[in-house]
Amino acid sequence: MRILPDPSKARRFLGYLDWLYNPFGRWEVTQVYDLLSTDVATAHGLYLNLGYWTGEEKTLDEACRGLADLLARQAEMGPGDRILDLGFGFADQDIHWMETYRPAHILGLNLTASQVAVARQRVEALGHAERIELREGSATDIPLASGSVDTVLALECAFHFRTRERFFAEALRVLRPGGRLVTADIIPLPDASDRLRRLKQRASWRLVASRFAIPAENAYPAEAYAERLAATGFESIRVDSIREQVYAPLHEYLKRHPSTLARLHPATRLPARIALGMSAETVYAGLDYILAVAVKP
Ligand SMILES: C[S@@+](CC[C@H](N)C(=O)[O-])C[C@H]1O[C@@H](n2cnc3c(N)ncnc32)[C@H](O)[C@@H]1O
DSSP: OOOOOOHHHHHHHHHHHHHHHOTTOOOOHHHHHHHHTTOOSOSSSOOOSOOOOOSOOOSHHHHHHHHHHHHHHHTTOOTTOEEEEESOTTSHHHHHHHHHHOOSEEEEEESOHHHHHHHHHHHHHTTOTTTEEEEEOOTTSOOSOTTOEEEEEEESOGGGSTTHHHHHHHHHHHEEEEEEEEEEEEEEOOOOSSHHHHHHHHHHHHHHHHHTTOOGGGOOOHHHHHHHHHHHTOEEEEEEEOGGGTHHHHHHHHHHOGGGGGGSOGGGHHHHHHHHHSOHHHHTTTEEEEEEEEEOO
């Protein structure tokens, strides 16, 4: 008997090859996340962020949750809060925030319908469906009345939004006066003066931006990020780089725990191994990682 390849598996493999290796491929952000599906690197949850590494974390799961905690602390999240969470992935952070900080309500908006479906099932199974409401929708067109939430959060996703500035305007509109916007975001570093370094920076940014559907309009460094928040109308703005607590420690962790990569789709393992053979400084040369906090006057 001849064993035929499973056509859906073969299609998915080809999809990965196109996404990873076709330099002319143009992917919408939802196509990327549909392709990645639940093939995530975390062992227990389905977090999709790079983690916040203080030196205490023993697993990627802990570091991912640590980043969610960092945002919650910056947002001063607490009982009674009405939270808007954008780009929630599979809702791990919403479940964690609800169980740890007890806000009154979390509304999640996510552009990727396949993730919303999985996330809803997870939230329902845990009995949180009444207080964690998950909808398909965009951060650039928020279906909420003006001044209706205390906090807006965007955990490692605002770089995708078309555009980030439209999102800033929407966040300002839906926040109550005194409410906070907190983002963990990936942006380019300012250009280095050294030419070789600058070339490395641009190559690394271009690679990430092209594979992860980052619009060209969102490619500006930290100073411009703060200026755009101010131009939108926010005050008490802080934009701090946390890149030292993200890229290099994640890189070291993956080197020390190669089994983590075995959880990813087989087509991604070769490029992941090549990246781990290089230094973090080269792989992430052009990338900053920032934590931004801004208050609505
Ligand atoms: C890197 S994942 C982060 C997921 C999650 N916050 C986490 O930390 O695990 C980026 C998320 O942004 C979502 N996204 C991209 N563009 C969006 C948009 N315009 N509005 C809402 N969500 C969006 C994607 O569907 C995906 O869930």
